[in-house]
Amino acid sequence: MATLYELHPQNPQKRTVEQIAQKLKQGAVMLYPTDTVYAIGCDLNSKSALQKVRQLKQLANDKPLTFLCSSLSNIASYAQVSDRAYRIMKHLIPGPYTFLLPATKLVPKLVMSPKRRTTGIRVPDHQICQELLQALENPIISTSAHLPDEDGEFPTMGVEKARLFDSLENLVDIIVDHGKEPGFEVSTILDFTTEEPELVRQGLGWQEAQEWLTFVV
Numbered sequence: 094m095a096t097l098y099e100l101h102p103q104n105p106q107k108r109t110v111e112q113i114a115q116k117l118k119q120g121a122v123m124l125y126p127t128d129t130v131y132a133i134g135c136d137l138n139s140k141s142a143l144q145k146v147r148q149l150k151q152l153a154n155d156k157p158l159t160f161l162c163s164s165l166s167n168i169a170s171y172a173q174v175s176d177r178a179y180r181i182m183k184h185l186i187p188g189p190y191t192f193l194l195p196a197t198k199l200v201p202k203l204v205m206s207p208k209r210r211t212t213g214i215r216v217p218d219h220q221i222c223q224e225l226l227q228a229l230e231n232p233i234i235s236t237s238a239h240l241p242d243e244d245g246e247f248p249t250m251g252v253e254k255a256r257l258f259d260s261l262e263n264l265v266d267i268i269v270d271h272g273k274e275p276g277f278e279v280s281t282i283l284d285f286t287t288e289e290p291e292l293v294r295q296g297l298g299w300q301e302a303q304e305w306l307t308f309v310v
Contacts, residue, residue, distance in 0.1 A: 094262055094263055095124070095261070095262045095263070095264075095265050095266055095267055095268045096116075096266065096267055096268070097258075097268045097270060098112070098113055098267060098268070098269050098270070099270045099271075099272070100221050100269055100270070100271050101271070101272075102126075102220065102221065102271040102272060102273060103220055104220070105220060105221050105224045107224070107228075110221075110224045110225060110228050111228050113225060113228075113267060113269065114225060114228035114229040116266065116267060117135060117136045117139070117142075117225075117229055117233070117267075118136055118139075118229065118231075120135070120136070120139045120141045120142045121135065121142065121266035121267050122134070122135045122142050122145050122146055122149070122265045122266050122267070123135065123265055123266065123267035123268065123269060124238055124257070124258070124261050124265045124267070124268045124269065125221065125222070125225070125267075125268075125269040126219065126221060126222075126269060126271045126273070126275070126276075127161075127215075127217050127219050127222055127235060127276075128187075128188070128189050128217045128218045128219040128222070128276075128297075129189045129217075129237075129276050129278060129279055129280045129296065129297055130237045130238065130275055130276045130277065130278070130279060131237075131238040131254075131257060131275040131276070132234075132235040132236060132237055132238055133146055133149055133150065133234075133236050133237075133238050133261075133265065134146070134160075134161075134233045134234040134235050134236070135233070135234050136229060136231050136233065136234075137160050137200075137201065137204065137231050137232040137233065137234060138201070138231050140201070140203065142234075143158070143201065143203045143204065143234065144203065146158065146234055146236060147203070149264055149265070150236055150239075152236075154203065154207070155206070155207055155208070156206075157204065157205055157206040157211065157212060157213060158203075158204045158213070158234050158236055159191055159212075159213035159214065159215060159234070159235050159236060160204060160212070160213070160214060160215070160232040160233060160234050160235055161214075161215050161216070161217055161222055161226060161232055161233045161234075161235050162214055162215070162216055162226070162232050163216065163223060163226040163227060164186070164216060165179070165182055165183055165186050165216065167216075167232075168182075168192070168194070168214050168216065170197065170199055171196065171197055171199050171200050171212065171214060171232065172192075172194035172195060172196055172197060172200075172212060172214055173194060173195040173196075173197065174194060174285075175285065177285075177290065177309060177310070178192070178194070178285040178290065180309045181283070181285075181290065181305045181306060181309045184305050184309075185283075185298070185301070185302060185305060186216040187216045187217055187218035187219075187223075188216070188217075188218050188297075188298055189215075189217075189218070189278075189280045189281060189296060189297035189298050190215065190216075190280055190281050190282075190283060190298065190302060191213045191214070191215050191280045191281070191282045191283070191294075192213065192214050192215070192282075192283050192285055193211055193212070193213050193282065193283065193284040193285060193286050193293070194211060194212060194213075194214060194285050194286060195210065195211055195212075195286055196210050196211055196212040200212045204234070209286065211286050213282070214232075215235060215280060217235075221269065221271055237279065238257060238261065238275075253274060253275075254270075254273075254274050254275055257275060258270070278296055278297045279294070279296040279297070280294075280296045280297060281294060281295060281296040281297060281298055281299040281302050282294035282296070283302055283306070290306055291306075292306060
């Protein structure tokens, strides 16, 4: 059964954050809140935890995983960022945006798209996420915590917190509760792997993203 940690949404208790980070370093998988939806995540550098996340989400190894970075400068360690991508991203970070970018050698093979060698990265506008990233000193995997139905499919989000916790408490090692109901809107996805940047999924904040794609050349 998962260990439940309660964190204040604006002022997360540092001691508790450190405890969670230490368990992540040891290979724990957690259910945690982001600025979009509740997510399942782990330390980017824990191979065993990455494999467990894939099993939980029933993801084949050729399906890339998104991860969180603390800042735009942190992204540059894990992805190649063109000048135009940089100019657009700096207006949108932090926020509910996933950026598809060419991966560097620091991105584990279990995370990236093997054929395209690309990766999805976010910088969340969420205090708990940021505190965890600072304490862990590594990126954190972020895949939406859909609930599997009887057929093994993952329906849309919007599930109340109690049901989400009950359904996953025996599948993850850590549950982070910030005292609020889960969000239900996904992130907006921007593809910077092609010559012309493209908005490929409309989620939270997509109108602003579309404006910057058009405005920045």
